[in-house]
Amino acid sequence: MTKTAEPQPPTSDNALQRGARAVPRSVWALGFVSMLMDISSEMVHALLPIYMVAVLGTSVLAVGVIEGIAEATASIVKVFSGAISDRFGKRKLLAVLGYGLGALTKPVFPLAGGLEWLVGARFVDRVGKGIRGAPRDALVADVTPPHLRGTAYGLRQTLDTIGAFTGPLLAIGLMWWTADNYQLVFWLAVLPAFAAVAVLVFFVKEPATPVAQRPRQLPLRQSELRRLPRAYWVVVGLGLVFTLARFSEAFLILRAQSAGLPPMWAPAVLVVMGLAYALSAYPAGVLSDRRPRQDVLLAGLGLLIAADLVLAFVPGVLGLGLGVALWGLHMGFSQGLFNAMIADSAPAELRGTAFGIFHLLTGVALLLASVIAGVLWDAIGYQGTFVCGAGFALLAALGLLMQRRRG
Numbered sequence: 001m002t003k004t005a006e007p008q009p010p011t012s013d014n015a016l017q018r019g020a021r022a023v024p025r026s027v028w029a030l031g032f033v034s035m036l037m038d039i040s041s042e043m044v045h046a047l048l049p050i051y052m053v054a055v056l057g058t059s060v061l062a063v064g065v066i067e068g069i070a071e072a073t074a075s076i077v078k079v080f081s082g083a084i085s086d087r088f089g090k091r092k093l094l095a096v097l098g099y100g101l102g103a104l105t106k107p108v109f110p111l112a113g114g115l116e117w118l119v120g121a122r123f124v125d126r127v128g129k130g131i132r133g134a135p136r137d138a139l140v141a142d143v144t145p146p147h148l149r150g151t152a153y154g155l156r157q158t159l160d161t162i163g164a165f166t167g168p169l170l171a172i173g174l175m176w177w178t179a180d181n182y183q184l185v186f187w188l189a190v191l192p193a194f195a196a197v198a199v200l201v202f203f204v205k206e207p208a209t210p211v212a213q214r215p216r217q218l219p220l221r222q223s224e225l226r227r228l229p230r231a232y233w234v235v236v237g238l239g240l241v242f243t244l245a246r247f248s249e250a251f252l253i254l255r256a257q258s259a260g261l262p263p264m265w266a267p268a269v270l271v272v273m274g275l276a277y278a279l280s281a282y283p284a285g286v287l288s289d290r291r292p293r294q295d296v297l298l299a300g301l302g303l304l305i306a307a308d309l310v311l312a313f314v315p316g317v318l319g320l321g322l323g324v325a326l327w328g329l330h331m332g333f334s335q336g337l338f339n340a341m342i343a344d345s346a347p348a349e350l351r352g353t354a355f356g357i358f359h360l361l362t363g364v365a366l367l368l369a370s371v372i373a374g375v376l377w378d379a380i381g382y383q384g385t386f387v388c389g390a391g392f393a394l395l396a397a398l399g400l401l402m403q404r405r406r407g
Contacts, residue, residue, distance in 0.1 A: 154285015
């Protein structure tokens with residue numbers, strides 16, 4: 001099948017303007033869907049690592065393994081959901097299924113009587129994330145003109161991240177108000193999850209994809225994968241090394257505990273991180289539409305190295321707060337950017353597959369990173385975990401610099 005040309009944006013002044021007003025309404029709606037689901041998820045996940053360690057007696061290594069398996073599961077599912085969305089042109093349907101499954105798992109957390117129930121709920125929740133992830137990311141590119149992709153992904157990521165720090169903030173307030181009643185907080189987290197599904201159903205519009213432009217078979221065959229260009233695989237390679245450097249945020253919460261924060265205040269880590277993330281994601285996306293995306297990504301890697309070193313060597317709450325803020329800034333300068341780079345380098349008719357493969361491989365890397373982080377933490381303490389992360393981030397930066405010279 002020959003590659004179909006992407007629709008070019010109109011040349012009117014309104015279409016050429018850059019900024020949030022030019023971003024399609026469906027991208028805004030998808031951003032609010034992500035925000036509501038993140039509020040729900042982070043109300044649970046901000047407390048879950050401490051709940052497992054302090055209440056259920058789980059080891060830090062076990063938390064790392066559970067988190068890594070959960071995220072890897074989501075990534076494995078993404079590659080199939082992305083390919084299915086390319087084949088049948090039903091990205092919104094898969095997104096509804098994924099977000100719906102995530103909402104249905106939320107009541108399990110307050111009802112869980114033991115670790116196996118929590119692990120099962122986390123697993124199914126991540127399956128839902130896997131189903132929705134690649135189709136949603138591809139849908140953003142489908143409805144957005146190429147010259148606004150960085151802005152669109154940055155905007156969606158900002159709204160998503162507002163939810164990521166609002167959830168922990170609510171968790172802190174509710175834990176104080178309920179005298180550390182984990183189950184009640186988990187129950188209240190159910191409400192925004194179902195609101196997210198409603199926004200998706202009623203406010204997101206999907207453009208019709210002509211049958212002639214869809215792959216004739218599920219695009220996971222070798223002949224189809226060969227059509228993904230070298231530029232795409234370079235982005236994937238950078239993403240793999242980058243992911244090894246940024247293990248699960250559960251370790252940031254555990255770092256807060258090691259710094260002496262009580263359980264009620266430990267979710268403040270995610271609030272600080274999310275605020276820094278939200279404030280930087282949209283400006284970084286706009287900047288990446290105006291300057292080479294690799295330059296912006298290099299800044300993100302520098303911020304990650306700084307975050308790891310501060311978390312490893314600067315003591316006390318001040319060091320914790322500075323390190324977490326730098327971690328959030330690095331997320332803002334990298335996560336939406338990788339999505340834009342995938343959308344730039346992949347053929348339009350294989351966009352869902354391209355996102356799925358990227359998330360699959362980086363999910364495996366996240367599993368490995370979380371296991372390594374847990375082993376190092378149990379063996380030599382948190383300093384070993386964060387110094388190792390800084391080393392991987394440095395490798396990614398060196399690889400990006402070499403790629404720039406070759407280009």
